Amino acid sequence: MRKIFSILVTFFIVLVMLSGCGTSKTKSPKDDSLSRIKEKGKIIVGLDDNFPPMGFRDKNNEIAGFDIDLAKEAAKRMGLNVEFKPVEWDGIILSLKNKDIDVIWNGLTITDKRKEAIGFTDAYLKNKQIIVVLSGSDIKTKKDLGGKIVGVQMGSSSEEALESDKETLKTLKQVRKYSNNTEALLDLKSGRLQAVVVDEVVGRYYISKMPNVYKILKEDFGAEEYGVGFRKEDKSFGQALDEALKAIKQDGTAEKLSKKWFGESIIEK
Structure with a gap:
């Protein structure tokens, strides 16, 4: 009888220990x-x-x-x-x-x-993805980007917005990706690109510094939030x-x- 009782006690202790282990595994880590x-x-x-x-x-x-x-x-x-x-x-x-x-x-x-x-x-903050071209450019709409080279910042929402517009994307000659927007806009100024897709806050800042160099098209690639x-x-x-x-x-x-x-x-x- 004592032997049976001892076995039952041991079984109960093991069961409690296993139950405790299971609980600790499912416990979510503390957010500190x-x-x-x-x-x-x-x-x-x-x-x-x-x-x-x-x-x-x-x-x-x-x-x-x-x-x-x-x-x-x-x-x-x-x-x-x-x-x-x-x-x-x-x-x-x-x-x-x-x-x-x-x-x-x-x-x-x-x-x-x-x-x-x-x-x-x-x-x-509110923002949208705008299209910047040179002030003398004959590009007026997204359709006019057909056959053109367009620049974006690599890994940016501008890149994502452009690639999401499949209809426009398939008409482009090339999409050039840059480590930053400054390089892309300088290449636009020098004629190596015909347009840049960029955050509105950035585009307007550059245009305010060089108002006779760039202009923004009326069409854009969508609104967004920061x-x-x-x-x-x-x-x-x-x-x-x-x-x-x-x-x-x-x-x-x-x-x-x-x-x-x-x-x-x-x-x-």
Whole structure:
């Protein structure tokens, strides 16, 4: 009888232990992203530092721009410093996943494809993909792009928008891909391209600097919104960042920054 009782007790203990192991396996990992970044004391922002007016090098070789000012303001409200780290744009999501950076904050378009890989804050800026040509060009519509060489930034939403328009894409002579928009627009100016598809905020910035060189077509490749990208698992940090951005929009600070860089408010309410 004692032997049977001993066997039953042992069986019960093993059962409890196995049950505990099963529970630990299904338990989701703790999200300590906000406390981890607060402990570090700063947010590392990944960006393309040749993307005016969102983030670029000024005449003193300092990183400046709308997103730079916005990131500094958000970090300040979260009690953190901010470090800006230039990264090749076509590999920036990998840099985020590898934890080389904490966020992608540089005119990052919210797309379904990107949502599969990373998390996003709510949209903070409106944008669209415009077509820029030389001021004297006879190109007036998308149809006029047939047989022409068109430039885009590699890995950008401009590239994605152009490739999504299959009807226009199949008529093009060639699509040239560049590491940044500055190179593409310089090639357009020199005649090596006939058009560039680019974010409106970038295109209008360049045109304001050289109003007699470029012009924007009336047709575009669709509207979009900008958000800040973060790792999907960093939910507590992403939520805190979103709250800071909402406060910046609500008290009018974001609108002031928009007018400073774009001459008007293009903030997403």
